Amino acid sequence: MRADHATLLRALSALLAYPDAELRAALPEIAAAVRGASALDAAARDDLVALAEEIAGLxxxxxxxxxxxxxxxxxxxxxxxxxxxxxxxxxxGPAMLELRQRYLDAGLEPRGGELPDHLPVLLEYLSCRDEAEMREMLGDCAHILRALGNTLLRRGSRYAAVPAALLALADAPGLDPDAPTPPPEDIDRTWEERPAFEAPMPDDPRPPRRAS
Structure with a gap:
């Protein structure tokens, strides 16, 4: 892979990472890498730099x-x-194992606590691979990147610049701010903790269940 593609993928991975002190300290270097990325047009680079500057300013x-x-x-x-x-x-589960094995077959051992399908992890992997594999894998998940980016656009988030850049690298259709909003899914709230105990019904004479 060309050095500028690899550097850009690592920069995009970093922009999607949790903005802890280490990442915030690296933001000037990340922005510089984006500015030098010939694989993207000027508008895409400007959007990514604006994201980096926004994170730094918060x-x-x-x-x-x-x-x-x-x-x-x-x-x-x-x-x-x-x-x-x-x-x-x-x-x-099987899809995760297959992706992890792909990393291992390439001689790359995933580190940290993130899952193999975590987008920043995938981008780090692709930064070590050739351009053909990069375009193939980004193309395979282009529909996900587009849905993610469109949602971020609707929320007014500068983070939308990252999936937009990835779609450009995959030579895939870009984001569409006028795309129809998908109907809300109850499954989107599965992050909420479920109660550990069920309260008895008002007319239920039985005492509440106790933890064993």
Whole structure:
């Protein structure tokens, strides 16, 4: 893979990472990498740099809270790709194992606590592969990237610049701000904790169940 493609993919991966102190310290370097990315047009580069500058300009707690609220509070903006396809269904496990094995076959051992289908992890992997594989894999998940990006656009988030850039790298149709909004899904609220105990009905004479 060309060096500028690899550097750009790592920069895009970083922009989607949790904005902790280490990432915030690297934002000037990330922005510089984006500015030098010939694979994207000027408008795409400007949008990505604006995202980096926005993150840098936020209070650390505000940046972290916004990130969690945006990416960890529902399926439609999840960065775990298979969650968009399989949800919590049993098909997700085998797909995850297959993707992890693909990383291992390439001599790359995933580190950290993120799942193999976490988009920043996938981008780190692709930064080590050739352009043909990059376009193939980004093309395979283009419908997910487009849905994610359109949702971020509707929410007025500059993070939409990242899936837009990935679609450009895949030579796939870009984001559509006028795309119809999908109907709300109850499954998008599965992040909420379920109560540990069930309260008795008002006319139920039985005492509440006790934990064993």
């Amino acid at each position: 209070d650390a707690l505000e940046a972290e809270t916004r990130y969690v609220d945006l990416f960890d509070r529902g399926r439609t903006t999840s960065l775990n790709l298979f969650e968009h396809v399989h949800g919590d269904g049993r098909e997700r």
